[in-house]
Amino acid sequence: MFTLPEKHPTFKPALLHLNKTSFRQYLRILTYARPYLGRLLFALVASLLATLVWLAVPLGLRELLDAVFDGGNRELLNTVTFILIGLFVMQAFLGFWGSYLLDWIGERVVTDLRRELYAHLNRLSLRFFSNQRLGEITSRLTNDVGAIRDAVTGTLSEGLTQTISLIGSVGLMVYLNWRLSLVIFVTVPLITLAVRYFGGLIRKLSREVQDRLADTTAIAEESLGAIQSVKSFARESYEVARYNDKAEELFRTARKRVLYSNLFWSVVAVMFLSTMIVIFWYGGTEVLAGRLTAGDLVAFIFFAFNIGRSLGGMARVYAVFSSAVGASERIFGLLEEVPEIEDHPEARPLDPVLGAVAFEEVSFGYGEDQSVLESVNFRCEPGEIVALAGPSGAGKTTLLSLIPRFYEVTGGRITIDGRDIRMIPQQQLRSFIAVVPQDIQLFGTTIRENIRYGRLEATDPEVEEAARLAQADGFIREHPDGYEARVGERGIKLSGGQRQRIAIARAILKQPRILLLDEATSSLDSESEAAVQLALGHLMKRCTTFVIAHRLSTIRDADTILVMEQGRILERGRHEQLMAQNGLYRRLHDIQFQEKLV
Ligand SMILES: Nc1ncnc2c1ncn2[C@@H]1O[C@H](COP(=O)(O)OP(=O)(O)OP(=O)(O)O)[C@@H](O)[C@H]1O
Numbered sequence: 001m002f003t004l005p006e007k008h009p010t011f012k013p014a015l016l017h018l019n020k021t022s023f024r025q026y027l028r029i030l031t032y033a034r035p036y037l038g039r040l041l042f043a044l045v046a047s048l049l050a051t052l053v054w055l056a057v058p059l060g061l062r063e064l065l066d067a068v069f070d071g072g073n074r075e076l077l078n079t080v081t082f083i084l085i086g087l088f089v090m091q092a093f094l095g096f097w098g099s100y101l102l103d104w105i106g107e108r109v110v111t112d113l114r115r116e117l118y119a120h121l122n123r124l125s126l127r128f129f130s131n132q133r134l135g136e137i138t139s140r141l142t143n144d145v146g147a148i149r150d151a152v153t154g155t156l157s158e159g160l161t162q163t164i165s166l167i168g169s170v171g172l173m174v175y176l177n178w179r180l181s182l183v184i185f186v187t188v189p190l191i192t193l194a195v196r197y198f199g200g201l202i203r204k205l206s207r208e209v210q211d212r213l214a215d216t217t218a219i220a221e222e223s224l225g226a227i228q229s230v231k232s233f234a235r236e237s238y239e240v241a242r243y244n245d246k247a248e249e250l251f252r253t254a255r256k257r258v259l260y261s262n263l264f265w266s267v268v269a270v271m272f273l274s275t276m277i278v279i280f281w282y283g284g285t286e287v288l289a290g291r292l293t294a295g296d297l298v299a300f301i302f303f304a305f306n307i308g309r310s311l312g313g314m315a316r317v318y319a320v321f322s323s324a325v326g327a328s329e330r331i332f333g334l335l336e337e338v339p340e341i342e343d344h345p346e347a348r349p350l351d352p353v354l355g356a357v358a359f360e361e362v363s364f365g366y367g368e369d370q371s372v373l374e375s376v377n378f379r380c381e382p383g384e385i386v387a388l389a390g391p392s393g394a395g396k397t398t399l400l401s402l403i404p405r406f407y408e409v410t411g412g413r414i415t416i417d418g419r420d421i422r423m424i425p426q427q428q429l430r431s432f433i434a435v436v437p438q439d440i441q442l443f444g445t446t447i448r449e450n451i452r453y454g455r456l457e458a459t460d461p462e463v464e465e466a467a468r469l470a471q472a473d474g475f476i477r478e479h480p481d482g483y484e485a486r487v488g489e490r491g492i493k494l495s496g497g498q499r500q501r502i503a504i505a506r507a508i509l510k511q512p513r514i515l516l517l518d519e520a521t522s523s524l525d526s527e528s529e530a531a532v533q534l535a536l537g538h539l540m541k542r543c544t545t546f547v548i549a550h551r552l553s554t555i556r557d558a559d560t561i562l563v564m565e566q567g568r569i570l571e572r573g574r575h576e577q578l579m580a581q582n583g584l585y586r587r588l589h590d591i592q593f594q595e596k597l598v
Pocket residue numbers: 001004005130366367372390391392393394395396397398399
């Protein structure tokens with residue numbers, strides 16, 4: 001069957017150290033903003049100007065208060081008030097443009113990155129997907145890409161403006177009263193130490209939360225994706241328990257994170273407010289001693305607030321920066337994943353395509369030390385039917401999956417019309433091969449669109465003609481919505497036989513030269529079976545067909561039957577010849593078709 005095997009998580013949570021590598025990583029994120037450089041510079045300049053204006057506000061306030069308390073100067077009071085309002089408006093205006101443009105760039109970068117990542121995922125080979133949990137991949141597309149947006153929008157402008165604000169505030173404070181500034185110089189290092197300590201802890205926990213979240217998503221996707229199996233084994237409570245375990249683990253990690261981050265803010269708040277009180281007390285003493293005006297003190301306090309704000313902002317920047325670097329490591333890791341199967345530089349389309357297929361000394365294994373196929377040799381002419389028979393695990397599905405190059409052979413070569421398939425562009429190769437698997441995947445759209453998947457440019461009458469040839473037109477029209485009826489996820493509203501006929505209609509529309517068919521093992525009722533056979537007959541007429549045969553009729557019609565065991569072709573020939581040989585084929589045949597023969 002064409003199904004994916006057990007999936008193993010191979011993503012390792014990235015352990016983050018903020019060093020040169022992470023800085024390089026950050027620069028790499030920023031390269032995504034390069035197309036929007038003009039906007040970015042404009043936004044940065046606007047944010048910087050907004051910060052400078054903000055730094056001027058306390059100085060204005062100082063003038064305002066001194067004008068009233070010291071000079072009693074009404075005219076100056078009016079002017080300063082006017083200027084202050086002007087400064088606020090200007091600050092708001094610049095601030096708006098700064099953050100609007102940065103948010104715009106952030107959203108744009110996320111969209112670009114998501115598109116690139118999705119396109120890249122589509123280029124990756126089947127082997128990659130069989131080794132990953134889907135939930136992990138979707139989590140990269142959603143959560144991690146989101147974390148990167150914050151890095152672009154937040155860190156750059158906030159880091160810059162908060163630094164300027166910090167330096168400006170400190171400078172102006174020293175200018176106003178250096179003795180009072182000493183209070184700040186004692187407390188700031190203490191606050192910084194607290195930020196470093198808690199910051200590290202919180203970052204580590206945030207990463208753990210992300211990983212736990214990915215675990216829960218993976219479980220939900222896995223079991224909801226296989227809901228039919230879950231239900232058929234009545235394993236709902238088992239699945240719920242499995243999910244609950246992970247959800248509780250997530251809760252425990254998240255609880256720890258909120259505990260530390262709240263503790264962090266409480267500690268910082270206590271330190272900050274104590275500093276303020278000391279400033280009030282000491283500043284008051286200075287005012288009483290005549291070394292400081294009331295306006296100076298108010299301006300000073302504003303600057304102290306600014307420093308607190310900037311430090312908080314920088315801690316935030318640090319947190320966002322590190323979570324973005326962690327996320328980007330995972331995303332870039334995914335983007336660097338090299339597709340296993342790529343077109344050879346000299347590959348060129350096959351024209352015309354006749355459909356003669358040959359395996360020459362083909363060997364293959366999924367892993368390094370696992371051999372699934374060994375020295376497989378055969379050839380077939382265009383239009384022939386090759387049936388594959390053999391016990392389960394013999395390598396029949398594997399052999400078929402090598403023809404469209406879902407996997408690369410590890411030895412020997414496969415040719416179509418004499419050309420090594422590695423020298424045919426993948427797009428073309430797969431365009432003339434149709435696969436009708438046992439496990440048919442339909443999309444959650446209309447029946448018409450599902451059939452049209454075989455050839456996107458097919459017209460409505462062509463779609464309907466294909467459905468008619470596939471014996472599907474009848475049951476489609478019986479539905480009140482006909483071709484516009486929507487198929488539930490995985491075609492849950494259609495019967496097995498109906499799904500097969502939709503898949504056959506898709507294949508007919510594709511007009512393939514080579515057909516790979518995994519006959520359904522589940523028994524269809526005889527009416528359905530006859531319809532499916534009729535549909536297949538039409539399709540097979542024009543193709544070289546490889547079929548993993550479970551039906552006696554298919555076996556009898558085959559030009560060649562390849563009997564496989566443990567990755568080798570053990571016997572080959574037509575039905576009568578193989579029966580006469582009295583070997584594995586005959587044994588399998590007798591077991592499988594005993595009832596039908598009597
Ligand atoms: N994606 C995969 N990754 C690793 N091993 C695989 C994969 N698919 C199949 N195998 C292994 O390769 C061997 C051949 O499997 P294959 O599915 O080709 O056999 P088969 O003859 O089609 O069996 P069945 O009739 O039961 O489908 C088996 O041992 C199987 O475990």
